[in-house]
Amino acid sequence: xxTTIAQKRGIGSMLWDYLTTVxxxxxxxxxxxxxxxxxxxxxxxxxxxxxxLIKPANDFVSAxxxxxxxxxxxxxxxxxxxxxxxFALMNAVVPLQIGARDVAFPFLNSLGxxxxxxxxxxxxxxxxxxxxxxxxxxxxxxxSTTSPxxxxxxxxxxxxISGAGTLIAGINFLVTIVNMRAPGMTYMRMPLFTWTTFIVxxxxxxxxxxxxxxxxxxxxxxxxxxxxxxxxxxxNSVIWEHLFWIFGHPEVxxxxxxxxxxxxxxxxxxxxxxxxxxxxxxxxxxLIGFLGFMVWAHHMFxxxxxxxxxxxFAIATMAIAVPTGIKIFNWLFTMWGGSIRINSAMLWxxxxxxxxxxxxxxxxxxxxxxxxxxxxxxxxxxxxxxxxIVGGVVFGIFAxxxxxxxxxxxxxxxxxLGKITFWTFFIGFHLTFFIQHFLGLMGMPRRYWTYxxxxxxxxxxxxxxxxxxxxxxxxxxxxxxxxxxxxxxxMVSGDPWDxxxxxxxxxxxxxxxxxxxxxxxxxxxPLWIEKTxxxxxxxxxxxxxxxxxxxxxxxxxxxxxxxxxxxxxxIYQIDDPRxxxxxxxxxxxxxxxMFIRSVKDDHGHHIHKEDLEKGAGL
Amino acid sequence: xxxxxGKIRALFLLSLLSLILSGCGKENLTAFTPKGYGAEVSLNLxxxxxxxxxxxxxxxxxxxxxxLVRYRQKKGQEDxxxxxxxxxxxxxxxxxxxxxILLIVIAVPTVTATxxxxxxxxxxxxxxxxxxxxxxxxxxxxxxxxxxxxxDLYIPVGEKVYLNMISSDVLHSFWVPSxxxxxxxxxxxxxxxxxxxxxxxxxxGKCAELCGPSHSLMDFKVIAVSREEFDTWVEDxxxxxxxxxxxxxxxxxxxEIFQNSCxxxxxxxxxxxxxxxxxxxxxxxxxxxxVVEYSKENLIQWMLNPEEFKPGNKMTGNYSVPSPEEAxxxxxxxxxxxPSEITPESATE
Numbered sequence: 016x017x018t019t020i021a022q023k024r025g026i027g028s029m030l031w032d033y034l035t036t037v038x039x040x041x042x043x044x045x046x047x048x049x050x051x052x053x054x055x056x057x058x059x060x061x062x063x064x065x066x067x068l069i070k071p072a073n074d075f076v077s078a079x080x081x082x083x084x085x086x087x088x089x090x091x092x093x094x095x096x097x098x099x100x101x102f103a104l105m106n107a108v109v110p111l112q113i114g115a116r117d118v119a120f121p122f123l124n125s126l127g128x129x130x131x132x133x134x135x136x137x138x139x140x141x142x143x144x145x146x147x148x149x150x151x152x153x154x155x156x157x158x159s160t161t162s163p164x165x166x167x168x169x170x171x172x173x174x175x176i177s178g179a180g181t182l183i184a185g186i187n188f189l190v191t192i193v194n195m196r197a198p199g200m201t202y203m204r205m206p207l208f209t210w211t212t213f214i215v216x217x218x219x220x221x222x223x224x225x226x227x228x229x230x231x232x233x234x235x236x237x238x239x240x241x242x243x244x245x246x247x248x249x250x251n252s253v254i255w256e257h258l259f260w261i262f263g264h265p266e267v268x269x270x271x272x273x274x275x276x277x278x279x280x281x282x283x284x285x286x287x288x289x290x291x292x293x294x295x296x297x298x299x300x301x302l303i304g305f306l307g308f309m310v311w312a313h314h315m316f317x318x319x320x321x322x323x324x325x326x327x328f329a330i331a332t333m334a335i336a337v338p339t340g341i342k343i344f345n346w347l348f349t350m351w352g353g354s355i356r357i358n359s360a361m362l363w364x365x366x367x368x369x370x371x372x373x374x375x376x377x378x379x380x381x382x383x384x385x386x387x388x389x390x391x392x393x394x395x396x397x398x399x400x401x402x403x404i405v406g407g408v409v410f411g412i413f414a415x416x417x418x419x420x421x422x423x424x425x426x427x428x429x430x431x432l433g434k435i436t437f438w439t440f441f442i443g444f445h446l447t448f449f450i451q452h453f454l455g456l457m458g459m460p461r462r463y464w465t466y467x468x469x470x471x472x473x474x475x476x477x478x479x480x481x482x483x484x485x486x487x488x489x490x491x492x493x494x495x496x497x498x499x500x501x502x503x504x505x506m507v508s509g510d511p512w513d514x515x516x517x518x519x520x521x522x523x524x525x526x527x528x529x530x531x532x533x534x535x536x537x538x539x540x541p542l543w544i545e546k547t548x549x550x551x552x553x554x555x556x557x558x559x560x561x562x563x564x565x566x567x568x569x570x571x572x573x574x575x576x577x578x579x580x581x582x583x584x585x586i587y588q589i590d591d592p593r594x595x596x597x598x599x600x601x602x603x604x605x606x607x608x609m610f611i612r613s614v615k616d617d618h619g620h621h622i623h624k625e626d627l628e629k630g631a632g633l
Numbered sequence: 634x635x636x637x638x639g640k641i642r643a644l645f646l647l648s649l650l651s652l653i654l655s656g657c658g659k660e661n662l663t664a665f666t667p668k669g670y671g672a673e674v675s676l677n678l679x680x681x682x683x684x685x686x687x688x689x690x691x692x693x694x695x696x697x698x699x700x701l702v703r704y705r706q707k708k709g710q711e712d713x714x715x716x717x718x719x720x721x722x723x724x725x726x727x728x729x730x731x732x733x734i735l736l737i738v739i740a741v742p743t744v745t746a747t748x749x750x751x752x753x754x755x756x757x758x759x760x761x762x763x764x765x766x767x768x769x770x771x772x773x774x775x776x777x778x779x780x781x782x783x784x785d786l787y788i789p790v791g792e793k794v795y796l797n798m799i800s801s802d803v804l805h806s807f808w809v810p811s812x813x814x815x816x817x818x819x820x821x822x823x824x825x826x827x828x829x830x831x832x833x834x835x836x837x838g839k840c841a842e843l844c845g846p847s848h849s850l851m852d853f854k855v856i857a858v859s860r861e862e863f864d865t866w867v868e869d870x871x872x873x874x875x876x877x878x879x880x881x882x883x884x885x886x887x888x889e890i891f892q893n894s895c896x897x898x899x900x901x902x903x904x905x906x907x908x909x910x911x912x913x914x915x916x917x918x919x920x921x922x923x924v925v926e927y928s929k930e931n932l933i934q935w936m937l938n939p940e941e942f943k944p945g946n947k948m949t950g951n952y953s954v955p956s957p958e959e960a961x962x963x964x965x966x967x968x969x970x971x972p973s974e975i976t977p978e979s980a981t982e
Contacts (some may be wrong), residue, residue: 379739
């Protein structure tokens with residue numbers, strides 16, 4: 016059956032293939048396309064912000080529109096660009112790294128993607144339907160509860176839908192990593208990227224429900240007349256801040272830990288040396304994830320929580336610097352004594368170390384509560400979190416894409432273009448954000464639409480805007496690189512970098528069942544072990560036999576579409592109750608699809624031993 | 634290798650150069666030159682933590698540079714397989730323990746300063762001002778002195794002044810970087826912070842929590858004057874008679890219009906105004922609405938179309954727009970509301 020699908024190569028059938036796929040490798044491509052699309056939108060929003068700030072009293076965009084831009088830039092970049100791009104890497108790599116044929120719940124994997132996409136589309140539909148949300152990506156009440164129009168309603172429902180997708184993905188990876196590891200792949204033999212995915216999935220499991228609860232309360236306040244965050248009705252707006260940051264701070268680690276994982280894969284490969292202090296790296300990851308839940312109130316030092324709370328959260332925050340420092344030094348000592356090859360993936364990694372160190376330094380600085388009374392909500396904070404999220408997460412995504420591109424698409428991205436991308440983006444990044452530390456302390460609060468001509472803030476803003484354009488050029492060169500490589504690049508072997516981990520043991524292209532025979536893992540860096548002992552590939556852990564694979568399904572797409580339609584119904588029912596019909600129709604589609612999924616037996620299909628021997632299904 | 638480090642160095646030099654060119658920001662706005670207690674405490678902590686962190690950064694960059702110079706693959710080394718080191722216990726203990734010590738160096742002054750800035754020991758004996766954040770202006774109520782005013786906060790220099798802060802609508806944050814760090818104004822609970830200015834002068838304040846389209850247009854001023862001048866100002870403000878007849882005929886007519894119309898939201902004198910700013914000392918201010926250049930033309934224009942200056946303000950659409958003639962008369966009335974000799978100008982002299 017799979018062979019017949021693979022042979023049809025019409026655009027229609029290819030589209031249908033991707034709409035229905037439950038293959039983690041194809042879902043990775045979908046996440047990459049979706050995340051990349053929103054990354055471009057978020058980037059354009061950033062450029063508009065920087066153009067507005069290039070001179071004092073500028074009116075490139077109006078004040079109200081500016082607030083929509085800054086809200087959507089933050090929301091888009093975190094939820095719709097960084098998260099899915101990280102999921103793209105996880106999907107592409109983790110099942111291969113643990114020697115599995117797919118994730119534990121392939122159907123849910125597909126559902127997670129489509130929920131994210133439709134949530135993101137719902138959120139961005141607001142641009143065309145009367146205005147985007149304008150209360151900041153943090154959506155602090157009462158500004159968010161009183162914001163006129165439907166912008167914030169789109170924020171609430173869009174994030175609720177895509178958040179459900181994220182939660183599903185997190186649970187899926189947890190189960191996958193617990194249950195589907197190849198024989199011999201003990202926890203302490205898992206590659207660091209798998210480890211960080213594992214920890215991050217646990218963080219998602221505990222952090223996202225806080226957001227879900229917060230969004231539900233906000234939804235009831237806005238759409239159904241409750242007053243959870245309304246002081247005049249006995250509510251409390253500070254509760255939203257707590258709920259948001261109980262989710263929001265772990266979210267930072269949800270993004271950065273996979274990037275740490277990426278660098279922990281790239282450095283050993285291109286230093287040709289095993290990861291220094293593997294055990295310490297694993298425990299540092301666990302510790303960062305654990306501490307990540309105890310520090311949320313450091314976003315709220317100026318809320319008036321009192322000196323006891325501020326002191327405790329200040330010290331807890333500083334404590335995170337210890338495991339992070341352990342990681343930095345372990346990376347440096349992985350290279351120490353190695354044989355370092357520098358290519359694009361490695362350049363992003365080497366660019367990450369100083370950039371992220373600066374972000375970590377300012378992180379400790381902002382943890383000092385009384386100093387934060389000055390930094391808080393100023394451009395210093397903007398600089399700090401961009402050093403962490405761009406210098407850490409985005410660099411990590413670029414590094415990971417260069418590194419795993421040959422595994423995902425069979426071709427190596429052009430090296431020259433890769434280096435141009437890196438240098439323009441790297442220089443642009445520091446130009447944009449380094450100066451913002453100073454702007455903040457010179458008295459420029461964040462989320463400012465404009466500043467006075469007499470405030471001596473102009474030069475810094477000009478430099479920052481120039482830097483933003485350098486970053487844009489870097490991003491454009493990367494997209495060009497992707498197109499050129501796809502069109503003209505040559506297929507390479509399954510192991511082009513002399514890799515160490517299991518994902519490099521599959522041939523190129525990777526068959527949709529990944530491994531014809533599940534490999535036997537005999538230690539950390541299993542492929543490297545086999546290679547040093549003179550073998551070409553992995554030792555199989557089982558005889559060649561029938562492989563059981565899941566069937567594709569359109570149901571995840573239909574379920575997400577149903578929620579997407581219902582979203583509009585819920586948003587507009589406040590204007591006219593007849594819109595509730597739309598909500599009911601949408602929910603009906605969702606429930607109908609769930610019903611079909613429940614009653615229809617789908618046992619998947621088998622790839623037979625004889626077909627495997629003939630090399631079918633590749 | 635050379636190019637790599639060179640580029641980083643050039644980048645830092647460029648940033649540093651631009652910083653020098655622009656100074657450290659505008660005097661009495663920047664947090665780099667503190668002129669008040671809170672700002673000084675914050676800056677000290679900033680410097681301590683920055684020094685510790687620069688030390689860490691240097692250590693990281695030295696190792697980084699050594700690694701990249703010594704261990705980069707050279708021609709003919711393509712087949713070289715390095716020793717597969719698992720780790721080093723001693724090293725790992727070192728880079729766990731030393732950072733903990735460095736963090737303690739920062740943590741101790743952090744906790745001390747946190748409690749110091751939160752202390753309210755002498756609140757009862759000090760000047761208290763109730764601060765209310767509104768979209769998009771600030772209200773100051775000197776409860777004990779029975780003075781109400783907006784936009785310009787007058788304080789005596791060299792004394793602790795306690796601010797009891799609340800919001801009437803959404804979250805705002807009170808920030809005067811040269812004097813003190815910020816504190817949010819929440820709608821449901823009162824926050825207390827003290828400020829103390831070291832020098833007389835006019836300090837620039839900003840709202841630091843996103844509060845709507847005109848978030849960036851919510852500037853205010855803190856005017857620090859000597860104790861004698863402050864007492865004079867208090868007396869002048871207390872002696873204001875809202876009914877007093879202005880000198881010119883135009884201003885008299887303006888007063889009449891104001892009393893019949895504007896008074897619904899605004900106030901002159903010590904009564905609280907629920908919706909709009911109190912204008913008791915409007916003629917003493919140096920800005921209109923905190924951000925507009927102070928001139929009669931702008932004031933008239935504001936009354937005709939406030940949306941042009943502060944998008945999303947609460948005045949637009951909620952008042953009967955005066956004719957240009959009426960607006961001019963109201964302007965004449967407002968501009969002569971100069972109860973005191975103590976003004977932002979006198980404070981800067």
